[in-house]
Amino acid sequence: MRLSEVKCNSLKNPMGIDDRKPYFSWQIDTEQNQIYQTAYRVCVTDEKGQNVWDSQWVTDQTSTYITYGGKELESKTVYTYEVAVKNNCGNILYSRGNTFETGILDQKEWTAQWIGRKPLTENSVKTDPVNQGQILLDMMHGKDVDFKPDRKLEACNTFVKNFVLSEKTPIRKGRAYVTALGIYELKINGMLPTAQRFAPEFTAYDTYLEYQTYDITEYLHGGTNEVSITLADGWYKGKFGMLGFGENYGSELAALLQLEVVYENGETQTIASDETFQYYTSPYVYADIMVGANYDARLEAAEKELHPCHVSKLGYDKLHGVCAEPIIITQHLKPLVLISPQGDTILDFGQNLVGVVEMKVSGQAGDTIKLEHSEELDKDGNFANYIDGFNRDQTDFYTLKGDFEEVFLPNFTFHGFRYVRVSGYPGEVKAENFTACVLGSDCVVSGTFKTSDVRLNQLQSNILWSQKGNLLSIPTDCPQRERAGWTGDVWVYGETCCFNQDCLNFMKRWLCNMREEQFEDGLIPIIVPYSPGYKDIQLQSFGTHTSAGWGDVMIAMPWYLYQIYGDKSVLEENYEAMKKWMQYVEKEASEGVNLKESEKNDPKAIARQKYLWNTNFHFGDWLYPSCRKENGESDMIGSATTTKEHVATAIYANSTDIMSHVAGLLGDTDMEHYYALLNQHIREAFEAEYVDSNGKIDNDVQGLYVMALAMHMVSEKKRPLLAKQLDHLIQDNHGCLDTGFMSIKFLMDVLTDNGLHDTAKTILFQNQYPSWLYEIEHNATTIWERWNAVLEDGTRTITSYNHYAFGCIGDWMYRNLLGIQKLAPGYKEILIKPDFGFGLSYVEGNYDSVYGTIAVKWRIENDQKKIWVKIPANATAYIELPGQQRQKMGNGVFEYTVCRI
Known part of the structure; x- marks a missing residue:
């Protein structure tokens, strides 16, 4: 018996939080039945080992969201906390050595200045709202549109500085506090201190910008060191949205960087971005999140022409510490190599995914390889692209420098794809030289679901893959076309989402951006973050910035999160915004008369x-x-x-x-x-x-x-x-x-x-259009935007093949077929009630709740229904089986057999 999943703010050992009242949670991991917590104690100490909070023993079963109640937390400090728990068997369990680290809690502690290639400018998109709105309506009505947005693509610049650290005094701690207008890659002495990509990610840039905190201690040494930061367009300047416009928030990029080194003797040294930084053109000829990346490896060895940077007085008002999981490479897939009827060499990764392709190659300097990404081949097996809109190239280029073996892993871009057409590759294209690197926010998979029907298993796989591909900084509608935070999709899909992955922090951050984007009259826009380009298009196209269901995610999502995770603070944080939205709706309804x-x-x-x-x-x-x-x-x-x-x-x-x-x-x-x-x-x-x-x-x-x-x-x-x-x-x-x-x-x-x-059973197992299994029988590996994305004859249509909304059936399957239902917020109380009437011979799965894993396995054999259930400690479950009254199980492992009645 032990404590597990000990977390601060629902994160393990978080770094750079700016929450002055963090909370703590834990689980009791045990094989024994009927185990409950009877009391807890949390102790927090600072870097000097001094106690800053001792909750003392609290007689309570609560093991989630225990709010810090000690001395005021200090900036840039590592705190260590210990959790002790008493249970109903008289045991005392301990978890020691857990940490959380504060970020910069006071704006006055920022000494860094914003640096860039040129002075920062306001949004420079030359928008014509009337024209853009009409273009969108024409596209939606299927009309031909004679329009192309700006295609300007620029090289990425790297900002660099050398600095000297003491060679006499050992370094105890090194930290980097970093953000950008755009996205960045930080290196210390040529090494990456983090696996995170696309930092600082996508937020409501006008009012909300996150900074990241990195532990750089192991990358520093006495003497001369180098820090570099490469900037790319990202969502700030890059092309995304309905019409593929760029410069949605501004036309110039900027970085903010503050390194702080603490020596063993307590002395500190700060290296901050300022006019002493210089920049040079990186090997990225361009890098755009939609268009793709173009990398010329010959420029790695070229002499760097250094230029002075420009300092802007932007300030720090909108800066916030990180509060959710970062975007990382989550897994890798290998392809099959195909030759299409038209003679193209195509990589098939077997799965529609979101990410980039890492490539190994040997060849002559100056050889250029082209990688084109697509979700679908045409019905004859030829390469094709079915993405509507502009600047959706999804194409990467790599120009060789001529080394024995070169490795290209594109940065600053991502693609939605299953297939990749390879052109210009020197020699034979072998599967072993290509790897799909799947990208997504690092939200842990929290639910599994498997049945005796392989089609339902594929449906669950499609749901999960669509979700993972669309949880990338924000919940997006699709990863290959707009890549926007459409709110209606989350209203529909939110509960399924939170079964499949732990999305508490991810969604709380998105709700924070939603509050930033809320209009003065309470209106919640259809998209969050709500970029200036979308504002123009939406208003002209539809005469409003919102819609029922889309704006109502401001009500639904906090409620989903409270019900699923038991975090009441979500309701408290969003209550005023929720009331403002309801006031907006009430006013709209009452003032409009449509007799x-x-x-x-x-x-x-x-x-x-x-x-x-x-x-x-x-x-x-x-x-x-x-x-x-x-x-x-x-x-x-x-x-x-x-x-x-x-x-x-x-x-x-x-x-x-x-x-x-x-x-x-x-x-x-x-x-x-x-x-x-x-x-x-x-x-x-x-x-x-x-x-x-x-x-x-x-x-x-x-x-x-x-x-x-x-x-x-x-x-x-x-x-x-x-x-x-x-x-x-x-x-x-x-x-x-x-x-x-x-x-x-x-x-x-x-x-x-x-x-x-019976009708529900018909719908579930229907394989004719429109149905979930129609997609399965047409080889879908993700959820489609439209039920007939692939026509009966195999013709592909122009649409999104990775759109999670219709995957919302997942929530019903987990509650009804698997039978895991919540009776109290956070699954503190659980009902196990599987439905055996859908012709399945077995179903199994689990859900990792805030109290621990809830697991169910059931099987029908010889007219007997056999059920195995596992309930986590400190939770209470009830079971309801055919022909029987609901009965209390408590927690632990249980087996039941129901004979034919």
């Missing part, structure tokens, strides 16, 4: 309008499959306009319901009652406006019935009528779903919760 002709003389109809969010643009049940133009193409805008007011009002009700619970948890009883009453009014207005006496909705499509049932928008009397009509619509659609972006999240739950189990 039908028949309602203009109806006092009741007029009175209920303020509870219907039926004005302005919303995406509605975006991309529901049956919404098509006369030519058969998907009608994106039509899917929005035909469903927007029903979906918006249902989500409005859902958000008020969540807000009532949140207000109650935070002790705001007035708002708890206010939102509960508002929720009641909205639901009553919805039923009166849209649902007739026979339970039919005025727009008779599947998704609206799903939303109405999921959000409890009709009386209990009418629920069976709506469920019956939903079932009828599914049967009329040959047992296929017809749900869009918002309703798909709730489809399976609505079916199983309303007695439509």
